[in-house]
Amino acid sequence: MTPPRWADWLLEAFCAPHLLEEIQGDLYERYGRDVVRVGVAGANRRFMANVLKFIRPFALKRRHRADAHSSPSFLHPVMIRNYFKTALRNLIRHKVSALINLLGLSLGVTACLVIYLITNFELSYDTFHPDRERIYRLVGTEKFNPRADARPAGFVPNAVPAAIRREVAGLGTVAAFHNIESEVLIPNGSEKPKRFEHRNHSVDPAEIIITDPQYFDLFKYQWLAGDPNTALREPFQLVLSEQKARKYFGNLPLEQLLGKQVIYWDSVRVNVAGIVKEWDKPTDFTFTDFISMATVRTSLLKKSIDLDQWEDIWSSSQAFVKLPEGAKPEQFNGAFRQFSRKHFQGEFKFWPGLQPLSDLHFNADYVDNYSRKAHLPTLYGMMGVAVFILLIAAINFINLSTAQSVQRAKEVGVRKVLGSSRKSLIFQFLSETALLTLVAVGIAMVLVDPILSVFQSLTPNGLTFDLFSLPTLLFLGLVAVMTALLAGFYPSLVLSSYRPALTLKGQSALVGGQRGYLRKGLIIFQFTVSLVFIIGTLMVERQLGYIRNKDLGFSTAAIIEVKSGRAGKTEVLAEKIKTLSGVERVAKQWFPPMGMSYMLTKMTYYGKKEMELDVSAKVGDENFIPLYGIRLLAGRNFQQSDSLRELVINATFAKRLGFQKPAEALNQFLDFNGKKYPIVGVVDDFHEQSFHSKIDPTFIGNMPQARNLGVKLSGQSVDEVKTTLARIEEQWKAVHPDKKFEYDFLDERIASLYEKEQKTSRLVKIATAVAILVSCMGLFGLATFTAEQRTKEISIRKVLGASVAGIVALLSKDFLKLVFVALLLAAPIAWWAMTEWLKDFAYKVAIEWWVFALAGGLAVLIALLTISFQSIRAALANPVKSLRME
Numbered sequence: 001m002t003p004p005r006w007a008d009w010l011l012e013a014f015c016a017p018h019l020l021e022e023i024q025g026d027l028y029e030r031y032g033r034d035v036v037r038v039g040v041a042g043a044n045r046r047f048m049a050n051v052l053k054f055i056r057p058f059a060l061k062r063r064h065r066a067d068a069h070s071s072p073s074f075l076h077p078v079m080i081r082n083y084f085k086t087a088l089r090n091l092i093r094h095k096v097s098a099l100i101n102l103l104g105l106s107l108g109v110t111a112c113l114v115i116y117l118i119t120n121f122e123l124s125y126d127t128f129h130p131d132r133e134r135i136y137r138l139v140g141t142e143k144f145n146p147r148a149d150a151r152p153a154g155f156v157p158n159a160v161p162a163a164i165r166r167e168v169a170g171l172g173t174v175a176a177f178h179n180i181e182s183e184v185l186i187p188n189g190s191e192k193p194k195r196f197e198h199r200n201h202s203v204d205p206a207e208i209i210i211t212d213p214q215y216f217d218l219f220k221y222q223w224l225a226g227d228p229n230t231a232l233r234e235p236f237q238l239v240l241s242e243q244k245a246r247k248y249f250g251n252l253p254l255e256q257l258l259g260k261q262v263i264y265w266d267s268v269r270v271n272v273a274g275i276v277k278e279w280d281k282p283t284d285f286t287f288t289d290f291i292s293m294a295t296v297r298t299s300l301l302k303k304s305i306d307l308d309q310w311e312d313i314w315s316s317s318q319a320f321v322k323l324p325e326g327a328k329p330e331q332f333n334g335a336f337r338q339f340s341r342k343h344f345q346g347e348f349k350f351w352p353g354l355q356p357l358s359d360l361h362f363n364a365d366y367v368d369n370y371s372r373k374a375h376l377p378t379l380y381g382m383m384g385v386a387v388f389i390l391l392i393a394a395i396n397f398i399n400l401s402t403a404q405s406v407q408r409a410k411e412v413g414v415r416k417v418l419g420s421s422r423k424s425l426i427f428q429f430l431s432e433t434a435l436l437t438l439v440a441v442g443i444a445m446v447l448v449d450p451i452l453s454v455f456q457s458l459t460p461n462g463l464t465f466d467l468f469s470l471p472t473l474l475f476l477g478l479v480a481v482m483t484a485l486l487a488g489f490y491p492s493l494v495l496s497s498y499r500p501a502l503t504l505k506g507q508s509a510l511v512g513g514q515r516g517y518l519r520k521g522l523i524i525f526q527f528t529v530s531l532v533f534i535i536g537t538l539m540v541e542r543q544l545g546y547i548r549n550k551d552l553g554f555s556t557a558a559i560i561e562v563k564s565g566r567a568g569k570t571e572v573l574a575e576k577i578k579t580l581s582g583v584e585r586v587a588k589q590w591f592p593p594m595g596m597s598y599m600l601t602k603m604t605y606y607g608k609k610e611m612e613l614d615v616s617a618k619v620g621d622e623n624f625i626p627l628y629g630i631r632l633l634a635g636r637n638f639q640q641s642d643s644l645r646e647l648v649i650n651a652t653f654a655k656r657l658g659f660q661k662p663a664e665a666l667n668q669f670l671d672f673n674g675k676k677y678p679i680v681g682v683v684d685d686f687h688e689q690s691f692h693s694k695i696d697p698t699f700i701g702n703m704p705q706a707r708n709l710g711v712k713l714s715g716q717s718v719d720e721v722k723t724t725l726a727r728i729e730e731q732w733k734a735v736h737p738d739k740k741f742e743y744d745f746l747d748e749r750i751a752s753l754y755e756k757e758q759k760t761s762r763l764v765k766i767a768t769a770v771a772i773l774v775s776c777m778g779l780f781g782l783a784t785f786t787a788e789q790r791t792k793e794i795s796i797r798k799v800l801g802a803s804v805a806g807i808v809a810l811l812s813k814d815f816l817k818l819v820f821v822a823l824l825l826a827a828p829i830a831w832w833a834m835t836e837w838l839k840d841f842a843y844k845v846a847i848e849w850w851v852f853a854l855a856g857g858l859a860v861l862i863a864l865l866t867i868s869f870q871s872i873r874a875a876l877a878n879p880v881k882s883l884r885m886e
Contacts, residue, residue, distance in 0.1 A: 553686025
C-alpha cells in the first residue's frame with residue numbers, strides 16, 4: 001500500500017503557493033528530510049502533532065505578513081479562484097461520490113428545465129393581448145327543461161350576442177364569431193380552381209371563422225393591407241392572415257391581393273378586403289380566414305347559421321366582450337338575469353355569464369371548437385415532480401457529503417489549526433457544490449433539446465428551447481443558486497463544525513455529536529417520494545388496462561369511419577363499397593357508437609305519467625346495429641326505411657322509463673319532435689363517451705342526417721387491410737373526384753378519448769424512473785461508504801465465523817428498515833392522490849391493498865439490488881488485509 005504523502009498534502013492544501021517552498025525548507029531543516037519522510041510514512045501521531053505545532057505559528061506569521069501587503073478576504077477574487085481549484089481537486093479525489101452527485105443533479109436540473117419550459121409555455125397562452133384583463137368570453141348556464149340538470153356552456157344561442165350588445169348598457173365591445181369547416185377554392189381563370197382541403201381536426205388548429213368586425217377591436221393584429229375600419233363591414237368580405245394569403249395566391253405583393261376571390265362551401269364567394277400578420281406567441285385563436293358576419297344573411301350560410309336562433313346552442317357559436325376600463329364582471333350579473341328572464345321564458349333556459357380570457361385555455365367545463373385545453377392540475381403536478389426530483393438529488397448530495405465527513409475530518413482539523421475561519425470553510429465546501437451544480441446546469445442545457453424531441457408527443461406543439469431568452473436564463477440562474485444552497489449549505493455547516501483537537505486524534509469531532517438521524521430521515525423522504533410514484537404508476541396503468549379491456553358494448557375490430565358529407569352521394573358510395581371484396585358490411589351513420597361527437601335531444605314518454613328526458617341520439621340505418629355487434633336484449637332491429645319510423649333504445653333508457661325488464665318497453669311510444677315512434681327493440685348498454693361519463697339513455701334510429709359511413713373490413717392481415725383500403729379509395733375517387741379520401745379506424749378514435757390519461761401515464765412512468773434512479777444512486781453511494789467504514793468490523797466478524805449471507809444481511813437490514821418506514825408514509829399519500837385522480841372517472845378500478853404491497857416489494861427489491869453489490873463485495877473481502885492495516 002502506498003504511504004500517504006501527508007507533508008505534501010498539508011503544505012499544498014493549507015499554505016499560500018508563494019510560501020510553500022519556504023515552509024517546506026524550514027520543516028526539512030528543523031527535522032531533517034529523512035526524519036520527516038519516515039515520520040509521515042508511518043503516520044506517527046506524535047510526530048504529526050509536532051509538525052502541526054511547528055507549522056501553525058510559522059504559517060500564521062507568514063500569512064499575516066502576506067495579508068499586510070494584499071489583505072485578501074475569503075471573498076476576494078484570488079481566494080474564490082483558490083476555493084474552486086481546491087474544490088476541483090476534492091471532486092477528482094472522490095470520483096464516485098462526485099459522479100453520483102453530478103448525475104443526480106443533472107437529472108434534477110434537466111427535469112426542472114423541461115417542466116419549466118412546458119408549464120411556462122402553457123401558462124403564456126394569450127397573455128400578450130393588450131388589455132387582456134378586460135377581455136371575457138360570453139358563456140352561460142343552460143337548462144333544456146325544468147327536469148334537466150343545469151350545465152355550463154362555453155357557447156351562446158346565435159341571437160344572444162347582438163341582443164346583449166343592444167340591451168346591456170355599459171358592457172363595452174361585443175364581438176361574435178362562428179367556426180366553420182370548409183374546403184377552399186381559388187378561382188384560376190378558365191382553368192380548374194385550385195382546391196385546398198379542410199383541416200385535419202385531430203392535428204391542425206381551427207382556421208376559418210365568420211366574425212363581426214368588432215373582433216379586430218378586441219384582438220389586435222398588425223394590418224399589412226386593407227383598411228381595418230371597413231374590412232368586414234359589408235357582405236362577402238374576407239380578411240386573411242399573411243401566411244394563408246401566401247398559401248392561396250403565392251408571392252404577389254400584398255396590395256395586389258386585395259379584391260381576389262375565395263370560395264367557401266362550394267358556392268360562397270368572398271373578396272379579400274384585408275391582410276393581417278399572424279401572432280408569433282402561444283394562442284388558442286389560431287384563425288387565418290375571417291369572413292364578414294354580414295355574409296351569413298345574404299348567402300347559403302344562413303341555412304346552417306340562424307342568427308335569430310334563441311332556443312338552441314351550438315359549440316361553433318362564440319362571443320367575446322371587452323369591458324370598459326374599471327368595470328368588473330360582477331356588476332353585470334343583474335342585467336344578465338333580467339336579459340335571461342326576458343328572452344328565455346319557455347322550457348329552454350340560458351343565463352349569460354363572463355369567463356376571463358386567462359381561464360379559456362384551462363377550463364374544460366366550457367367547451368368549444370378551437371381551443372386546446374391544458375389541465376392545470378397536471379401542470380401543477382409536473383411542477384411538483386420537478387421539485388421532488390431536484391430535492392432527491394440534493395438529498396443525495398447531503399447524504400453522501402455527511403457520510404464522507406469522517407474522511408474529511410482531518411482536512412478540516414488541519415485547516416482550522418492553520419487559521420481557517422468557519423466562514424472560509426463553509427465557503428470552500430459551498431464552492432464544491434456550486435461547481436457541481438454549474439456542470440449539471442451545463443449538462444441540462446445540452447440534454448433539453450434531445451429530450452424535447454424524444455418526448456414530442458408529451459409536449460405541446462410550438463414548444464421550443466431558447467437558451468438566450470431572459471426568463472430562461474433567470475430560471476436557470478435561480479435553479480443553480482437554490483440547488484447549490486440547498487445541497488451544500490447543511491454539509492458545509494456540518495463539516496466546518498469539527499473540533500480540530502479531536503479530529504487530529506482520530507476521534508469523532510462533530511459539535512453535539514451525530515447519530516445519523518438526519519441522513520436516515522432524508523433516505524426515508526427519498527423513498528417515500530419514489531414509492532408514491534411507484535404506486536401512482538401501478539394505479540394509472542390499472543385504470544388504463546381497465547379501459548382497454550372492459551367490454552364497450554359493441555365491436556371496434558377492423559372498423560373504419562368514412563366521412564362522405566354530401567347528401568345524395570352517400571348512398572352511391574355505400575353501394576359501391578358493399579361490392580368490394582374485403583368489406584364485410586357497410587352502414588350509413590352520423591357518428592359511430594362512441595367518440596368525441598354525439599347528439600343530445602329531448603323525448604317525451606306518455607305512460608302512467610308524462611316524462612320528458614334528455615337522451616342521446618345515434619343515427620344510423622338498419623346495418624348500424626349488426627355492423628357494430630350491439631347486443632339485442634329484446635325485440636328486433638328497425639327495418640329499412642328512408643326516414644325515422646321505429647326506435648331502438650338501450651337498457652338504461654328502458655329503466656329510466658320505469659320498466660324492470662327490457663321486453664316491457666317494446667311497442668311503447670316515444671314522442672320526438674311532435675311525432676310518436678314505437679320502440680321495436682332494446683339493446684344492451686354501450687359506452688357512447690369516455691369512461692369519465694356515465695351511460696345515458698340512448699336511442700338508435702334512421703334519419704336523413706346519416707351521411708357518413710361505417711365500414712367493417714374482413715381482412716385479417718395488414719396487407720389485406722391495405723389492399724381493401726386502396727379499393728375503397730378508388731370508389732371514393734369515382735364519387736368524389738375533387739376530395740381527399742380520409743378515414744379513421746374506430747379503435748384509434750376511441751383511444752384518442754384518453755389522450756390526457758395516456759400522457760399522464762407516460763409522465764408518471766418517467767418521473768418514477770428518474771426518482772428511483774436518483775434515489776438508488778444515493779443509496780449505492782451510502783452503501784459504498786457504509787461498507788468502507790465498517791471494513792474492520794466485517795473482517796473481525798468473518799474471523800469469528802460469520803457467513804457471507806449473515807454479513808450481507810447485517811449491512812442491508814438498516815436500509816431495508818428505512819424503506820419499510822417510507823412505505824408506511826407513502827401509502828396514505830398515494831391513496832389520497834389516486835382517489836382524487838379516479839374521481840374524474842364514472843367507471844374505474846378500486847384501490848386495493850395488494851397495490852401497496854407490490855409497490856413495497858418492488859422498492860425492497862430495488863434497494864436490495866442497489867446495495868447488494870457493495871454488501872457482497874465487502875463480505876467477500878479478505879479480512880487479513882484490512883486487519884493488517886490496523
